[in-house]
Each structure stands twice: as C-alpha cells, then as structure tokens.
Amino acid sequence: MGWRLYTGALISDLLLKAYVLTAPLFGWLLAGDYPPVGTRWFWKAMVPVFLMHSAVLYGLVQMTLYFAESGVKLPARMVWGFLAAAVIFEYFVSLRIIRALGPTEQR
Numbered sequence: 001m002g003w004r005l006y007t008g009a010l011i012s013d014l015l016l017k018a019y020v021l022t023a024p025l026f027g028w029l030l031a032g033d034y035p036p037v038g039t040r041w042f043w044k045a046m047v048p049v050f051l052m053h054s055a056v057l058y059g060l061v062q063m064t065l066y067f068a069e070s071g072v073k074l075p076a077r078m079v080w081g082f083l084a085a086a087v088i089f090e091y092f093v094s095l096r097i098i099r100a101l102g103p104t105e106q107r
Contacts, residue, residue, distance in 0.1 A: 010068050017060055020083050021090075025053065029091045033098055045098045052097070056090055 030049075035042040067074060 010064070013068075014061060014064055017064060017079075017083060018057055020080075021057065021060060021086060022053070024087050025090055025094070029087070030094055030098075033095060035098065035102065041101070041103055045101045048097050048101070049094045052093060053090060056086060060086070 035045050
C-alpha cells in the first residue's frame with residue numbers, strides 16, 4: 001500500500017513524510033529569516049506560515065491515504081521529488097509572507 005521504505009505501516013509513512021516536509025523548512029531553510037522571537041512581528045508572520053504549512057501537510061496526508069487505499073505503489077523517487085518540490089515551494093512562499101508582514105523601515 002503506497003510507497004514503503006522500511007515498513008508496511010501507514011502511520012510510519014505519514015510521520016516520515018511530515019518530518020521530511022517540516023524539518024528542512026523550519027529547522028534549516030527559515031532559521032535565518034525568522035523575525036525576532038517574542039515580538040508581534042514574529043506572531044504576525046508565523047501564524048500565516050503555520051497555516052500554509054498545515055494546509056500542505058493536510059494535502060500530503062490526504063494523498064497518502066488515497067494512494068494507500070487504492071493500492072497504488074508510487075516510486076520512491078517520485079515521492080521524494082514531490083516532497084522536495086513542496087519544501088521549496090513552501091520556503092519561497094514563507095519568505096514572501098515574512099517579508100510582506102515585516103516592519104517597514106522609516107527614514
């Protein structure tokens with residue numbers, strides 16, 4: 001059912017995909033672009049980023065469940081490629097959100 005790397009369990013598939021989508025985005029790519037923690041700007045920027053990430057994760061879960069129920073086994077490279085494209089897409093959209101909601105410099 002679906003693509004499997006180590007086990008035949010659906011939950012491990014979902015957790016691995018969620019981790020691969022979340023860890024690089026928040027732990028590596030956005031680490032230098034976060035607004036100062038504890039400021040209004042941080043929450044103003046992170047709430048839309050979190051909502052967008054939640055929507056992408058929801059879509060990922062729905063696709064995983066759909067392919068598992070239909071019995072289609074996707075090639076692992078296709079799944080990894082999709083996850084990489086999703087991370088890159090989310091990164092660029094997150095940067096736009098952070099920059100759009102950031103404080104404007106007044107001179």
